[in-house]
Amino acid sequence: MxxxxxxxxxxxxxxxxxxxxxxxxxxxxxxxxxxxxxxxxxxxxxxxxxxxxxxxxxxxxxxxxxxxYPAGTAYAEALAAFAAKRWGWDTLAVERTALVPDVMLGVVEMLKLVTGPGDPVIVNPPVYPPFFQFVTHMDRRVVQAPLGPDLRLDLDALDEAFGRAVAGGGRAAYLLCNPQNPTGTVHTAAELTAVAELAGRHGVRVVADEIHAPLTAAGVAFVPYLSVPGGERGLSL
Incomplete structure (x- = not known):
C-alpha cells in the first residue's frame, strides 16, 4: 500500500x-x-x-x-475567499448561498427542488450508504451507475443511466459525490466537464456533495463541480 x-x-x-x-x-x-x-x-x-x-x-x-440564530453572509464570504485561495474558484456567488444544518438534509432539500415523488436519482456505488437511504425515504427511485474497476467515474455507464432515468419523460437528478466517499477518488476537471455535458444533453440536474473537498492527498487537486463549463446548472453542498 x-x-x-x-x-x-x-x-x-x-x-x-x-x-x-x-x-x-x-x-x-x-x-x-x-x-x-x-x-x-x-x-x-x-x-x-x-x-x-x-x-x-x-x-x-x-x-x-x-x-x-446566524445573520448575514459572513460564512459564505469566508467560504468564497477560501475557495478562491485553495481551488482558484473565484466565481462563487455569495448571494446564491444558504446555510443548512446537515449535509444530507441539504441534499434532501435540493432534490426536492429538482425532482418529485417517484422521480429517479442516479448514484455511483460504491458510495456513502445514506445516499440510498435518504433518496428512498423521500420517495425517489435510485438508479445506479457504478464506478469503473479503477474506482473512477464510468462515463459510459453514466450516459446509459441518464438515458434510462429520463426515458419516461419525467425529471431526474444525479447525486454526485466529489470527492467520492468512501473510495477517496477525486474527480478531475475533464471528468466533471464530461458529466456536465451528459447532464445537459439528457436534462439531468446535478446535486454535488462536496463536503470532503478540503481532504485530498498531496498532489491531488479538488475541482468544484460548479466551476467547470456547464456546471453552473448544478447545485452544490
Whole structure:
C-alpha cells in the first residue's frame, strides 16, 4: 500500500498528536458505540486537535453569549475567499448561498427542488450508504451507475443511466459525490466537464456533495463541480 505523503516541514503530524486514551475521553458516538478494544474507523470524525483559530472563535462567541440564530453572509464570504485561495474558484456567488444544518438534509432539500415523488436519482456505488437511504425515504427511485474497476467515474455507464432515468419523460437528478466517499477518488476537471455535458444533453440536474473537498492527498487537486463549463446548472453542498 502506498503511504499518503505528509508535511515534512517539521510540524507534527496532526493524526499522531492525540493519544488513544485522550481520544477515548470524548463522548461522541464514535467513541461510545463500541467497546474499548474496537478501533472505530466507521464514521467521518477527525481524530486531530481542533485548529486554534476555531477554538478561539468558538470560545469568544460563548463568552459573549453570541449563540443566537446566524445573520448575514459572513460564512459564505469566508467560504468564497477560501475557495478562491485553495481551488482558484473565484466565481462563487455569495448571494446564491444558504446555510443548512446537515449535509444530507441539504441534499434532501435540493432534490426536492429538482425532482418529485417517484422521480429517479442516479448514484455511483460504491458510495456513502445514506445516499440510498435518504433518496428512498423521500420517495425517489435510485438508479445506479457504478464506478469503473479503477474506482473512477464510468462515463459510459453514466450516459446509459441518464438515458434510462429520463426515458419516461419525467425529471431526474444525479447525486454526485466529489470527492467520492468512501473510495477517496477525486474527480478531475475533464471528468466533471464530461458529466456536465451528459447532464445537459439528457436534462439531468446535478446535486454535488462536496463536503470532503478540503481532504485530498498531496498532489491531488479538488475541482468544484460548479466551476467547470456547464456546471453552473448544478447545485452544490
Amino acid at each position: 502506498n503511504r499518503i505523503p505528509h508535511d515534512t516541514s517539521g510540524a507534527p503530524d496532526p493524526l499522531r498528536v492525540l493519544t488513544p486514551d485522550e481520544l477515548r475521553r470524548r463522548t461522541s458516538m464514535k467513541w461510545r458505540t463500541h467497546p474499548a478494544d474496537v478501533l472505530p474507523l466507521w464514521v467521518a470524525e477527525m481524530d486531530v486537535p481542533q485548529p486554534e483559530a476555531v477554538v478561539r472563535a468558538v470560545t469568544d462567541a460563548l463568552a459573549l453569549g453570541d449563540t443566537g
